[in-house]
Amino acid sequence: MTGATAEQLLSVAREAAHRAGTLLRDGRPADLEVAATKSSPIDVVTEMDLAAEKLITEFIAERRPEDGFLGEEGADRTGSSGVRWIIDPLDGTVNYLYGLPTWAVSIAAEADGETVAGVVAAPVRGETFHAVRGGGAWLGERRLACRPSPPLEHALVSTGFNYLTGRRTHQAAVAQRLLPLIRDIRRGGSAAIDLCDLAAGRLDGYYERGLHPWDFAAGELIAREAGALTGGRPGEPVSGDLTVAATPGVFEPLQRLLEDFGAWHDGQRSEDPSADGRPAGGAG
Secondary structure, eight states: OOSOOHHHHHHHHHHHHHHHHHHHHHSOOTTOOEEEESSSTTSEEEHHHHHHHHHHHHHHHHHOTTOEEEETTSOEEOOSSSEEEEEEEEEOHHHHHHTOSOOEEEEEEEETTEEEEEEEEEGGGTEEEEEETTSOEEETTEEOOOOOOOOGGGOEEEEOOOSSHHHHHHHHHHHHHHGGGSSEEEOOSOHHHHHHHHHTTSOSEEEESSOOHHHHHHHHHHHHHTTOEEESSTTSOSOSSOEEEEOHHHHHHHHHHHHHTTTTOOSOGGGOGGGGSSOOOOOO
16 A cells, blocks of 8 residues: 555545545435336436535545545446545445445455554434544444454344345345344344444344445454454355355354345346346345
8 A cells, every 4th residue: 555544545535435425415416216226126326416426435435546446326437546436426326226324335445455544423313433444443432342242142133135026025034034033124224334233332233145345345444443354155265156244253153044044045047147247236
């Protein structure tokens, strides 16, 4: 990485997230409509998703013109600095469309292939989570720590459902098998916020199939810096196949159950546009 420390990258990310969050919260039209769809007719994009990503990329590019970008709404640029910004301008678009408060701006800075700084701003909740690698996770000025690990049967676990019918049908079957074995399941609609709520001690675990890098990059770092364990299928890192994050005592048994239940399975491959290697739509 050249030209900045992780703390300096975090400062840029925090300001960009604040500006985008203010735009989304205060600029939401009363007659907000769907501007486009992605992986399926219910995987939506609004004009505000596009406006927020434009604001973020322009803000960062003015300050760090040699950096790269990977954004949910199309930002894709190879930089020369070794730094890449992974951006979800509006994680939880369906919540936002319906006027629900669980949506966020997620921005992570990746240096030489490793996430070193991350911000998740949830403006309607009045919360901004942030972390740098090795520096802990924070909610404003409060340092975060995961809850003490309960037995798996007492764990509160969150998940999300994909927008492809075959995959979400399979995900529902996995949740049906998991539910009797844990305290309960939550479905918030924003992967970034779920990961941050784990960091803040509001959940014991989280899992989902089919996420993109922008869905989890910042939130995973925040969860890990708060003491959570994260991964994919056993022995693998977080990926589009599976994201699992949990307190240390819950992580392994939850991951093992999800493997037994085939939580990584695609469901109906014939309708899955990720056959080219690009994951289909995740939480939102």
